[in-house]
Amino acid sequence: MKILSEKVAAIAPSATMDIADREKKLVREGKDVISLSIGEPDFDTPAHIKDACCAALGRGETHYAPSSGIPELTRAIADKYRFENHVECTPEQVIATCGAKHAIYEAMEAVINPADEVVIIDPAWVSYEPCVQMAGGRVRHCHVDEHTFQVDDRLAEKITQKTKMIVVNTPCNPSGTVFSRQSLGIVADLCVDYDLIALSDEIYEKLIYGKEHISLATFANMQERTITVNGFSKAYAMTGWRLGYAIAPPAIIRQMVKIQQHGVSHPTTFVMWGGVAALKGDQRCVEDMRREFDLRRQYLLESLPDLGLEAAPMDGAFYAFVRVPGDDVEMARSWLSHAYVAVTPGTAFYAPGWIRLSYATSLPRLREAVDRIRRSQTG
Ligand code: PMP
Ligand code: GLU
Numbered sequence: 001m002k003i004l005s006e007k008v009a010a011i012a013p014s015a016t017m018d019i020a021d022r023e024k025k026l027v028r029e030g031k032d033v034i035s036l037s038i039g040e041p042d043f044d045t046p047a048h049i050k051d052a053c054c055a056a057l058g059r060g061e062t063h064y065a066p067s068s069g070i071p072e073l074t075r076a077i078a079d080k081y082r083f084e085n086h087v088e089c090t091p092e093q094v095i096a097t098c099g100a101k102h103a104i105y106e107a108m109e110a111v112i113n114p115a116d117e118v119v120i121i122d123p124a125w126v127s128y129e130p131c132v133q134m135a136g137g138r139v140r141h142c143h144v145d146e147h148t149f150q151v152d153d154r155l156a157e158k159i160t161q162k163t164k165m166i167v168v169n170t171p172c173n174p175s176g177t178v179f180s181r182q183s184l185g186i187v188a189d190l191c192v193d194y195d196l197i198a199l200s201d202e203i204y205e206k207l208i209y210g211k212e213h214i215s216l217a218t219f220a221n222m223q224e225r226t227i228t229v230n231g232f233s234k235a236y237a238m239t240g241w242r243l244g245y246a247i248a249p250p251a252i253i254r255q256m257v258k259i260q261q262h263g264v265s266h267p268t269t270f271v272m273w274g275g276v277a278a279l280k281g282d283q284r285c286v287e288d289m290r291r292e293f294d295l296r297r298q299y300l301l302e303s304l305p306d307l308g309l310e311a312a313p314m315d316g317a318f319y320a321f322v323r324v325p326g327d328d329v330e331m332a333r334s335w336l337s338h339a340y341v342a343v344t345p346g347t348a349f350y351a352p353g354w355i356r357l358s359y360a361t362s363l364p365r366l367r368e369a370v371d372r373i374r375r376s377q378t379g
Pocket of ligand 2: 014016017037038039040125126127173
């Protein structure tokens with residue numbers, strides 16, 4: 001008897017989570033590892049958000065909730081997208097999910113049929129392809145220009161009769177690129193011309209340095225074919241809360257709700273009250289964290305060239321994506337075992353020869369990491 005599902009057996013483990021697990025093991029062994037690997041804000045969740053969650057617990061918000069999320073949250077999300085992102089949105093177009101990750105999973109399950117193709121723009125985050133595979137689809141990869149990291153006409157070459165969707169992530173994990181209006185226009189035109197769906201992952205929209213975030217759904221005729229994914233993990237330092245959301249045409253949302261009902265029912269009820277406080281409360285906390293990330297970013301912009309490392313445009317998110325001489329997997333291993341600096345090899349993001357450094361760590365630790373890498377280069 002074959003015990004395992006072939007579909008799941010064919011899926012790679014998450015490289016980002018894997019490295020984080022390995023580095024936690026070294027820490028447990030007493031090693032002073034500096035983590036530049038996982039994309040997780042090092043800040044505590046702002047107090048007013050935690051208070052709102054505790055208050056919800058205190059008043060007994062401990063029962064099942066509507067499967068697309070509490071109305072207070074789906075309304076707050078719809079309002080945010082209308083006012084901030086200029087995307088027409090009603091609560092019927094919103095589903096609150098257990099992290100943005102589960103929104104992506106549900107979105108793929110909701111629209112992908114076996115043998116459908118999904119175009120992913122590389123370098124790309126690790127979980128899109130497994131979500132497509134779990135839904136039975138196939139991925140076609142399209143690389144961005146190696147210098148600008150923007151989308152160009154090569155994207156059109158990846159469209160076939162089987163293409164169903166294009167995935168866009170701006171600001172981009174791992175490259176830190178913010179897609180220009182022109183890049184997004186190329187994606188939008190292809191979606192409209194070939195009747196495709198777009199999945200627009202905007203989870204890093206608040207972490208942007210001197211550039212403008214543009215929501216793909218604002219392009220002409222895109223609203224009815226875009227699944228926008230966003231969440232609370234990055235902007236509000238809420239990774240462990242597991243709260244995210246998607247905005248999509250009601251027909252797609254209704255399918256995602258079914259998957260959610262049968263899988264997890266809905267995000268944790270009192271957690272969703274934290275999400276309401278995050279969206280409706282004072283946004284200064286987001287700006288304070290963004291400024292702190294920006295200081296670290298500026299430090300890396302100055303120090304990476306001294307290490308002989310050339311970085312992709314660092315306009316968004318909290319990642320420096322650097323070109324390394326030689327094999328990226330070997331180099332990441334060597335930095336971890338010799339310098340106790342954990343980073344993620346670009347191979348995990350379909351970009352061999354590159355390494356991702358997360359600067360979601362304090363400036364003193366970042367300085368120490370750069371010193372250690374320098375010493376390991378000369379030693
Ligand atoms: N999209 C991107 C690009 C990410 O980097 C992450 C990181 N976790 C996610 C989605 C998922 O975020 P979460 O599930 O924590 O909301
Ligand atoms: N998205 C973050 C990263 O890329 C967190 C880990 C994950 O969810 O993959 O490191």
